[in-house]
Amino acid sequence: MSTDQATDQPPRLGLRRDGLAPDPAVTAMRDAGGTCPVTTLVGHRATLVAGHAEARTVHGDPAFGFEGLPLPPGVGPAELAQRRTGMLLALDPPHHTRLRRMLTGSFTVRAMKALEPRIDAIVEQALDAMGSAGAPADLVTAFALPVPSLVICELLGVPYDDRDEFTARAERTLRSDLTPDERRDLFAASSQYMASLVARARREPGDDLLGMLVREHGDLPPAEGGIDDDELAGLANLLLVAGHETTSNVIALGTLELLREPTQTAALRASLDDPAALNRAVEEFLRYVSPVSAGFPRAASRDVVVGDHEIPAGTVVTASLCAANRDPVLGEDLESLDVTREPGPHVAFGYGIHHCLGAPLARVELRIAFSALLRRFPGLALAGEPEFRHEHLIHGLEALPVTW
Ligand code: HEM
Numbered sequence: 001m002s003t004d005q006a007t008d009q010p011p012r013l014g015l016r017r018d019g020l021a022p023d024p025a026v027t028a029m030r031d032a033g034g035t036c037p038v039t040t041l042v043g044h045r046a047t048l049v050a051g052h053a054e055a056r057t058v059h060g061d062p063a064f065g066f067e068g069l070p071l072p073p074g075v076g077p078a079e080l081a082q083r084r085t086g087m088l089l090a091l092d093p094p095h096h097t098r099l100r101r102m103l104t105g106s107f108t109v110r111a112m113k114a115l116e117p118r119i120d121a122i123v124e125q126a127l128d129a130m131g132s133a134g135a136p137a138d139l140v141t142a143f144a145l146p147v148p149s150l151v152i153c154e155l156l157g158v159p160y161d162d163r164d165e166f167t168a169r170a171e172r173t174l175r176s177d178l179t180p181d182e183r184r185d186l187f188a189a190s191s192q193y194m195a196s197l198v199a200r201a202r203r204e205p206g207d208d209l210l211g212m213l214v215r216e217h218g219d220l221p222p223a224e225g226g227i228d229d230d231e232l233a234g235l236a237n238l239l240l241v242a243g244h245e246t247t248s249n250v251i252a253l254g255t256l257e258l259l260r261e262p263t264q265t266a267a268l269r270a271s272l273d274d275p276a277a278l279n280r281a282v283e284e285f286l287r288y289v290s291p292v293s294a295g296f297p298r299a300a301s302r303d304v305v306v307g308d309h310e311i312p313a314g315t316v317v318t319a320s321l322c323a324a325n326r327d328p329v330l331g332e333d334l335e336s337l338d339v340t341r342e343p344g345p346h347v348a349f350g351y352g353i354h355h356c357l358g359a360p361l362a363r364v365e366l367r368i369a370f371s372a373l374l375r376r377f378p379g380l381a382l383a384g385e386p387e388f389r390h391e392h393l394i395h396g397l398e399a400l401p402v403t404w
Contacts, residue, residue, distance in 0.1 A: 015393065031328070035309055048294070049307065051327050054324070059351040085230045086238070088354065089296050096354075123368050138401055143251065156239055176393065195229070198214075213232055245396070247366065249291040259380065279363075287343075349362075
């Protein structure tokens, strides 16, 4: 029995179970133009919306913000303030604007172009290792997880050798079945680890994101675009979690779908030398997989209309991004993957001021990862049943057995 049933809470309907489709109850609710009650990861009672326009309103209208959210059950104001420090996805303007501005230059399309050769090398190395270990392999641990993990570690300046220290924590952070005490312990352990990295970057700022932030912003007051060590630790923690879990699950779930749909694999193979076609396929993987099942919950600061609904001030609202990306208003046959589809305005990266900072990085990683995987292993096939991950905001696979 789930905790929800045990405590008579509304279900966590924003999340998915086996397969890639949104919960059918959420799809039905979207098609009826409705909303439904849900509980959020931290235990807020919230309203779920699932239409594409509704998701854009909740993410894009300044009436919705994070700082007006009520305290989560069992969390005091001081603890909440601590958890929010540096956490872009918990801040409204002007705090959000100041921190985000420091980072935008590091994630431009041009900055990502410069990273491409290094991402290429990381991808090739992972495929070499998988090839020499021999079939069968678990694509998640051999490829889908280590590639984005190595990339974000290098970019940030986090020692990859510490990965045992943080990958399990990164995975647990966005689980929905943690107790308040488990969430508190997890936060304390992550903060301690991040604080040690920030201290190291202060001593010897390297040629990475943490080093850049310390050098360019670390000694300025906030009013002049400065950042303090606690904010740096919070920001680095967010980047580490966000940079790991999302891209890796698009690689894993996208590959699963390709292996189940040979016509899609053939279509993608035919596009490997056509950058525009490859970009279209990446957008379709993002739309179809939508690994962030639901956006972070926001609170309405005033009465606001979302779709056909009047949402009263103070309501906590969250949007099902996976259902919004299959909203029939966006096109036809959206329940299936079509790598040749003309990209539409999907919300896999969210929308508005919190639109994913790492989107340009994720797009480059996905382009390189999918094309290298298909080139290297023309005979790639499923070697067993995939193991889906449950109770997690970021939908994904625990394991994907493959052979070639
Ligand atoms: C925000 C999805 C990769 C860093 C978001 C949001 C979504 C998202 C949906 C907005 C959540 C909301 O507003 O409720 C994805 C997907 C990815 C991906 C689908 C991969 C396929 C990355 C990577 C990084 C990253 C690689 C790190 C470099 C961030 C950050 C934010 C964010 C820092 C917060 C931005 C802000 O609040 O201004 N992402 N993400 N993401 N993402 Fe990503």
